[in-house]
Amino acid sequence: MRLSHLLSLALAACASAQSLMDVLAANQGNLSTLSTLLQTVPDVVQALSTAQNVTILAPSNDAFARLMARNPRSSELTRNPRLLTGVLQYHVLVGRVPASDFSATPRFPPTLLDTPFANVTGGQRVQLTLVNNTAMVFSGYKQAAMVVTADVAFSGGVIHIIDNVLTVPANPAQTAINTGLTSLAGALTTAQLADGINSLTDITIFAPSNDAFEAIGSAVGALSQQTLANILAYHVLSNQIQFSTSLIAAGNPATFMTAQGTNITIRRENGALFVNSARVLIPDILTTNGVVHVIDNVLNPSNATVAPDTGAATQAPAFAGVTSVINSPFTTGIVPASTFVPANVPLNAGAASTVSMATLLIAGGAALLAARL
Numbered sequence: 564m565r566l567s568h569l570l571s572l573a574l575a576a577c578a579s580a581q582s583l584m585d586v587l588a589a590n591q592g593n594l595s596t597l598s599t600l601l602q603t604v605p606d607v608v609q610a611l612s613t614a615q616n617v618t619i620l621a622p623s624n625d626a627f628a629r630l631m632a633r634n635p636r637s638s639e640l641t642r643n644p645r646l647l648t649g650v651l652q653y654h655v656l657v658g659r660v661p662a663s664d665f666s667a668t669p670r671f672p673p674t675l676l677d678t679p680f681a682n683v684t685g686g687q688r689v690q691l692t693l694v695n696n697t698a699m700v701f702s703g704y705k706q707a708a709m710v711v712t713a714d715v716a717f718s719g720g721v722i723h724i725i726d727n728v729l730t731v732p733a734n735p736a737q738t739a740i741n742t743g744l745t746s747l748a749g750a751l752t753t754a755q756l757a758d759g760i761n762s763l764t765d766i767t768i769f770a771p772s773n774d775a776f777e778a779i780g781s782a783v784g785a786l787s788q789q790t791l792a793n794i795l796a797y798h799v800l801s802n803q804i805q806f807s808t809s810l811i812a813a814g815n816p817a818t819f820m821t822a823q824g825t826n827i828t829i830r831r832e833n834g835a836l837f838v839n840s841a842r843v844l845i846p847d848i849l850t851t852n853g854v855v856h857v858i859d860n861v862l863n864p865s866n867a868t869v870a871p872d873t874g875a876a877t878q879a880p881a882f883a884g885v886t887s888v889i890n891s892p893f894t895t896g897i898v899p900a901s902t903f904v905p906a907n908v909p910l911n912a913g914a915a916s917t918v919s920m921a922t923l924l925i926a927g928g929a930a931l932l933a934a935r936l
């Protein structure tokens with residue numbers, strides 16, 4: 564076939580792809596709320612209409628109705644173009660991700676949401692995972708959205724219609740307070756670390772559950788602010804976002820240098836992931852500046868060689884001679900603004916991940932988009 568013929572075929576294919584407006588018009592039954600909102604942000608429409616190789620996660624009418632019912636303040640989206648632009652940016656993935664690219668191994672592609680709403684290099688992330696053969700998207704507080712209509716082609720890439728509006732990730736302190744990690748939130752405040760951690764870029768936090776703090780309860784009252792800060796810094800990796808997939812892929816065991824200066828050891832045993840002797844209970848809760856993994860033990864920088872008893876349901880505390888208390892330590896005055904229950908998605912820790920991020924990083928018109936939005 565002659566080159567000129569190939570080129571004309573390619574052009575014909577492009578011309579036949581529906582524009583964003585065509586797709587919205589053809590799906591008014593599910594996308595009329597999104598269409599109405601888009602009318603208030605013409606710059607976003609313009610950018611999306613000229614985009615290349617993006618994936619739009621388009622909330623359905625039901626999704627917006629659910630958001631309004633859950634949080635009446637979300638009606639501000641209709642009056643605040645800057646807020647709406649940020650929320651919509653979080654619904655546009657850099658790269659074309661058809662539904663066939665979702666798998667049981669999560670992937671974390673970047674979105675167009677960036678500073679000032681996120682401090683994640685390359686753009687804030689979402690989690691895409693195939694759960695029970697359903698394509699799912701997880702956003703801030705690990706809130707779930709389901710793809711209800713997949714692979715609607717448009718001129719700039721592909722659109723998936725989803726059943727919930729994505730939640731823009733909150734900072735680590737808010738994330739801890741609003742997901743029931745109130746002991747950690749209070750400990751960060753007591754150690755005067757909360758503001759510092761919230762303002763970092765690209766971090767990983769291992770977040771002990773309230774039960775974990777209760778298990779060392781007899782010791783916490785005697786900790787000086789400096790000792791507490793030292794212990795908490797041992798739960799943070801700075802300048803690196805390590806999702807569960809990269810922790811699993813790092814080798815078994817693998818060591819990581821913490822912000823405290825001492826290493827932690829990550830192990831994978833019987834489909835579970837351990838940090839020193841602590842088990843990862845909930846992986847991959849996205850925050851403004853990285854990711855939080857909930858763990859079942861408080862880590863002790865003076866006990867870095869402790870290994871898990873992988874057969875046991877719970878681990879012995881990593882602090883010598885402690886006894887548990889009934890009330891969660893550090894929670895006085897820590898009041899959730901709203902409560903989010905992170906989704907419980909089984910950790911796919913059976914084998915090292917082979918999923919490559921490379922296909923997701925094809926930037927296409929993203930630079931243009933980022934400049935326009």
Ligand SMILES: *[C@@H]1O[C@H](CO)[C@@H](O)[C@H](O)[C@H]1NC(C)=O
Pocket residue numbers: 590591592593711712
């Ligand atoms: C909305 O999408 C669902 C799932 O694809 C489809 O079954 C339904 O017909 C659509 N509703 C309208 C009113 O278009």
Ligand SMILES: *[C@@H]1O[C@H](CO)[C@@H](O)[C@H](O)[C@H]1NC(C)=O
Pocket residue numbers: 694695907908
């Ligand atoms: C997946 O299916 C299993 C078995 O039917 C069920 O227990 C589990 O809740 C489902 N997971 C999700 C996230 O829906």
Ligand SMILES: *[C@@H]1O[C@H](CO)[C@@H](O)[C@H](O)[C@H]1NC(C)=O
Pocket residue numbers: 679680681682734761762763851
């Ligand atoms: C991002 O980091 C800057 C600088 O540390 C900070 O001022 C800002 O509040 C952070 N943004 C968010 C959304 O947390």
Ligand SMILES: *[C@@H]1O[C@H](CO)[C@@H](O)[C@H](O)[C@H]1NC(C)=O
Pocket residue numbers: 817818819820826
């Ligand atoms: C700490 O972890 C880093 C990163 O894996 C590694 O390069 C270093 O050798 C480790 N240090 C010790 C003392 O194990």
Ligand SMILES: *[C@@H]1O[C@H](CO)[C@@H](O)[C@H](O)[C@H]1NC(C)=O
Pocket residue numbers: 840863865866869878879880881882883884
């Ligand atoms: C380290 O942890 C082990 C097991 O949890 C515990 O028995 C031991 O007392 C701890 N050592 C120190 C120095 O805290």
Ligand SMILES: *[C@@H]1O[C@H](CO)[C@@H](O)[C@H](O)[C@H]1NC(C)=O
Pocket residue numbers: 615616925926927928
């Ligand atoms: C879009 O993706 C295709 C396939 O990966 C690639 O060939 C093309 O160059 C990309 N277009 C832009 C504008 O990046």
